Amino acid sequence: MRFKAVDVNVDRVLSRLGHLAGIGATSAGGVTRHTFSPEHLRATQDVAVWMTEAGLEVSFDQYGNLLANRAGSDPAAGLVLSGSHLDSVPNGGNYDGVLGVLAPLEALTLFQENNLATRRPLGLVSFIEEEGARFHGLLGSTLAVGQLSANEIADIRDADGIRYLDALASCKFALPSRPMDWAGGLHAFLELHIEQGKRLEAAGIPTGVVTSIAGPTFLQVRFTGQADHAGATEWGDRRDSLLAAAQVIVALRDMAMHEFEGRAHVTVGALNVKPNVTNVIAGETIFNIDFRAADADTRAGVLQRIEDIFAESATSQGVAYDTRELHYAPPVETTAHLRNALVQGATAAGVDCMPLVSWAAHDAMNMAQVTDSGMLFVPCRDGRSHTPEEFVAPEDIASGIAALANALLELAEQA
Numbered sequence: 001m002r003f004k005a006v007d008v009n010v011d012r013v014l015s016r017l018g019h020l021a022g023i024g025a026t027s028a029g030g031v032t033r034h035t036f037s038p039e040h041l042r043a044t045q046d047v048a049v050w051m052t053e054a055g056l057e058v059s060f061d062q063y064g065n066l067l068a069n070r071a072g073s074d075p076a077a078g079l080v081l082s083g084s085h086l087d088s089v090p091n092g093g094n095y096d097g098v099l100g101v102l103a104p105l106e107a108l109t110l111f112q113e114n115n116l117a118t119r120r121p122l123g124l125v126s127f128i129e130e131e132g133a134r135f136h137g138l139l140g141s142t143l144a145v146g147q148l149s150a151n152e153i154a155d156i157r158d159a160d161g162i163r164y165l166d167a168l169a170s171c172k173f174a175l176p177s178r179p180m181d182w183a184g185g186l187h188a189f190l191e192l193h194i195e196q197g198k199r200l201e202a203a204g205i206p207t208g209v210v211t212s213i214a215g216p217t218f219l220q221v222r223f224t225g226q227a228d229h230a231g232a233t234e235w236g237d238r239r240d241s242l243l244a245a246a247q248v249i250v251a252l253r254d255m256a257m258h259e260f261e262g263r264a265h266v267t268v269g270a271l272n273v274k275p276n277v278t279n280v281i282a283g284e285t286i287f288n289i290d291f292r293a294a295d296a297d298t299r300a301g302v303l304q305r306i307e308d309i310f311a312e313s314a315t316s317q318g319v320a321y322d323t324r325e326l327h328y329a330p331p332v333e334t335t336a337h338l339r340n341a342l343v344q345g346a347t348a349a350g351v352d353c354m355p356l357v358s359w360a361a362h363d364a365m366n367m368a369q370v371t372d373s374g375m376l377f378v379p380c381r382d383g384r385s386h387t388p389e390e391f392v393a394p395e396d397i398a399s400g401i402a403a404l405a406n407a408l409l410e411l412a413e414q415a
């Protein structure tokens with residue numbers, strides 16, 4: 001059996017979205033649900049109730065991630081897992097993460113209502129702290145895949161100095177805690193998410209199959225020139241670090257746009273000029289670069305070009321430079337057989353789909369370390385996200401859920 005968009009109980013999904021929008025609602029029409037806040041716990045608990053009502057076996061893992069399970073006929077077969085997150089940025093939207101939890105819940109509910117047996121068990125997860133508004137981005141899935149040592153976990157604190165472990169210990173989950181061995185027993189992970197861009201909307205296509213999740217690299221660059229009198233210094237004697245930085249900022253954008261079209265995004269969003277005085281040539285300029293590459297080859301190519309651009313500008317302005325990598329996560333390619341399952345799932349649902357790069361990071365990135373990982377995007381109006389204006393049309397919700405449900409069924413039937 002395969003599902004069409006009309007088979008999805010979209011009123012049920014909309015009423016659940018509306019319910020969750022009321023938990024942590026802000027006066028601006030958004031939602032604030034930081035990990036383990038009363039609002040986050042209430043939203044999680046209410047979703048757990050819906051999971052239980054759907055006949056799923058519900059628990060929390062050792063990190064506070066919410067899990068639900070639907071048994072398969074083969075007890076030895078690996079789990080097909082889907083999910084996202086219920087935490088938000090401050091005054092965030094009502095779909096980012098939430099839809100990725102409610103969509104597989106609706107899919108599994110449809111399987112229950114249609115008495116569909118699958119060979120593999122199906123699972124649902126709501127990861128804690130994806131947005132990093134309290135502790136650290138993608139924390140729930142980072143913990144789940146075993147990326148952090150016990151000491152590193154013990155050191156995680158929020159801005160008030162409260163340790164993650166103490167916050168976790170003070171949570172009263174009204175459900176059993178069942179430690180999950182995330183590294184073993186998984187067959188696949190699929191995450192449905194809003195696109196956070198305009199590509200689907202512009203194409204009029206309701207679903208996007210993610211080909212890769214771009215890996216962010218944050219670089220800090222320092223140009224060192226010489227602070228001199230802004231009036232008295234001749235052109236030829238100037239070593240203007242800000243001018244060098246300005247050339248670089250423009251050149252980086254042009255390079256990413258034209259030489260790596262559709263494969264890289266480069267942004268300079270932070271700049272620190274010294275001495276930052278009107279009548280003094282800038283002696284030192286420090287700026288940060290956020291660059292995201294869709295694949296490892298693109299990353300290597302962009303890095304090389306960044307170096308060329310620095311060197312060229314430094315030479316032309318007579319300044320020195322040095323760079324420091326602040327953060328790096330490798331780009332993650334989604335797994336081919338999951339992309340196929342999603343394309344087939346969309347086709348069986350009668351829904352168009354197109355391939356897309358995910359420019360934002362998601363839990364699916366971490367899950368790729370322990371299992372085959374894939375993502376399905378749905379359009380969000382004007383590409384807006386992390387804002388109260390975030391919106392997904394009901395018909396796109398139904399299309400996305402039908403495609404996801406079919407893909408989950410396909411994967412759950414696989415040998």
Ligand SMILES: [Zn+2]
Nearest residue numbers: 096097130193
């Ligand atoms: Zn998200």
